[in-house]
Amino acid sequence: MIYTVTVNPSIDYIVQLKELTLGEVNRMDYDNKLPGGKGINVSRILKELGLDNVALGFLGGFTGQFVKEELEKVGLKTNFTPVAEDTRINVKIKAQSETEINGRGPKISEAEVAAFKAQFDKLTADDVVIFAGSLAPNLDDNFYFDLIELIRSKGAQFVIDTTGESLLKTLAQKPLVVKPNNHELADLFDVEFTGMDDIVKYGRKLLDLGAQHVLISMAGDGGLMITKDKVYRSYAPKGTVINSVGAGDSMIGGFVGTYAKTKDPLEAFRYGLACGSATAFSEDLADKAKIDEILPLIKIEEY
Numbered sequence: 255m256i257y258t259v260t261v262n263p264s265i266d267y268i269v270q271l272k273e274l275t276l277g278e279v280n281r282m283d284y285d286n287k288l289p290g291g292k293g294i295n296v297s298r299i300l301k302e303l304g305l306d307n308v309a310l311g312f313l314g315g316f317t318g319q320f321v322k323e324e325l326e327k328v329g330l331k332t333n334f335t336p337v338a339e340d341t342r343i344n345v346k347i348k349a350q351s352e353t354e355i356n357g358r359g360p361k362i363s364e365a366e367v368a369a370f371k372a373q374f375d376k377l378t379a380d381d382v383v384i385f386a387g388s389l390a391p392n393l394d395d396n397f398y399f400d401l402i403e404l405i406r407s408k409g410a411q412f413v414i415d416t417t418g419e420s421l422l423k424t425l426a427q428k429p430l431v432v433k434p435n436n437h438e439l440a441d442l443f444d445v446e447f448t449g450m451d452d453i454v455k456y457g458r459k460l461l462d463l464g465a466q467h468v469l470i471s472m473a474g475d476g477g478l479m480i481t482k483d484k485v486y487r488s489y490a491p492k493g494t495v496i497n498s499v500g501a502g503d504s505m506i507g508g509f510v511g512t513y514a515k516t517k518d519p520l521e522a523f524r525y526g527l528a529c530g531s532a533t534a535f536s537e538d539l540a541d542k543a544k545i546d547e548i549l550p551l552i553k554i555e556e557y
């Protein structure tokens with residue numbers, strides 16, 4: 255089974271207006287509320303690809319209830335641990351430019367953490383756990399590392415979509431895949447890239463440090479996959495970008511889901527790219543029809 259973990263889910267409140275003027279009363283042209291959080295986005299993409307998965311994490315209050323109901327409406331399996339405080343609301347303002355104001359999220363009590371962790375005792379070598387998104391305000395990085403140790407002790411695989419020191423620290427535990435974008439990769443090693451060769455050089459370091467597969471996403475410029483003896487490059491298909499929120503999560507969903515099914519990294523990369531672009535070209539996350547439309551446009555070449 256594939257499990258996604260969203261420790262700090264959200265309602266993504268999308269607000270559209272022609273122009274945002276600070277310090278004035280602004281009136282919106284359109285608004286929409288979507289269940290948000292990176293792990294949840296991965297789960298929704300896996301579901302579109304027809305892959306069975308369970309979304310885990312913490313949900314609380316009326317906002318948490320909304321997220322749960324929206325996910326159940328689309329038939330997603332969930333097993334969120336209830337918490338006392340309200341799930342956060344993330345405001346995404348689309349005006350002359352895009353502005354995001356993400357909430358802090360609820361504090362999670364020790365008893366709530368214990369109830370959540372108990373679910374991992376039953377994992378087996380057939381399972382994959384995907385961690386994506388920020389931690390709740392009172393939890394530190396050790397929260398992920400303790401869980402990763404537990405997961406690896408059961409022989410299960412894990413994926414963690416994180417950046418900086420937290421990413422470097424998890425590599426020794428051999429994540430199934432890591433997917434920094436090119437900016438995150440540069441920050442990770444405190445360097446500035448002058449070309450593709452630099453990106454490949456530093457991407458390869460992640461492989462050397464323990465990652466089983468390395469993807470580097472480059473938004474509208476496509477992506478790279480670095481393996482022990484080959485580097486693959488894809489240019490993103492052209493299209494009208496409607497909303498790139500969740501493109502990275504979609505790429506992870508496409509890769510992990512396809513890899514779990516086929517054990518073929520190149521095919522998994524192809525689906526990852528298609529899901530990422532399909533989401534960038536959709537109002538919400540990509541649906542199956544959009545992914546199928548984009549898939550034949552994905553071209554991968556050896557670099």
Ligand SMILES: Nc1ncnc2c1ncn2[C@@H]1O[C@H](COP(=O)(O)OP(=O)(O)O)[C@@H](O)[C@H]1O
Nearest residue numbers: 435471472473474476477490501502530531534
């Ligand atoms: N503007 C775009 N046009 C086409 N494809 C895109 C666009 N933005 C993202 N994608 C696809 O989605 C993938 C992930 O997007 P990216 O923005 O790099 O991830 P993240 O959200 O993690 O920064 C990219 O590698 C690319 O394949």
Ligand SMILES: O=P(O)(O)OC[C@H]1O[C@](O)(COP(=O)(O)O)[C@@H](O)[C@@H]1O
Nearest residue numbers: 290291344387388499500501502503
């Ligand atoms: O970074 P991506 O892949 O666009 O993910 C978007 C999702 O991440 C969020 O911005 C939350 O991010 P954080 O968990 O890092 O705060 C959600 O609001 C949104 O659904």
